[in-house]
Amino acid sequence: MGDLANLEPENNAHILEETKNLLSLWVNSRERRGIQPSGIDLSxxxxxxxxxxxxxxxxxxxxxxxRRYYD
Structure with missing residues (x-):
């Protein structure tokens, strides 16, 4: 097991950035095709x-x- 310091955002900046980019790409691609996100856990x-x-x-x-999709 790693220590708790490894859970801090600054230590996982690359994972956070990659997640943000993937989420942005997913939303953009669905928006371009006119598809509303469905079948996912919005929470x-x-x-x-x-x-x-x-x-x-x-x-x-x-x-x-x-916000347009999830709020």
Whole structure:
């Protein structure tokens, strides 16, 4: 087991950045095709968006796109 310091956002910045990029790509691709997200647990997406918002790892444009679907 790793120590708790490894769970801090600054130690996992690359994972957070990759997650943000994948989520942004997914939302953008669905938006371009005119598809509303469905069949996913929105509470988990909201949790992720809130975490990205809290850590400042999401742009205003990305936040607005995600809000359109999940808020």
């Amino acid at each position: 988990n997406v909201k949790t992720l968006v809130n975490y990205l918002r809290f850590t400042g790892s999401i742009s205003k444009k990305e936040e607005e796109m995600l």
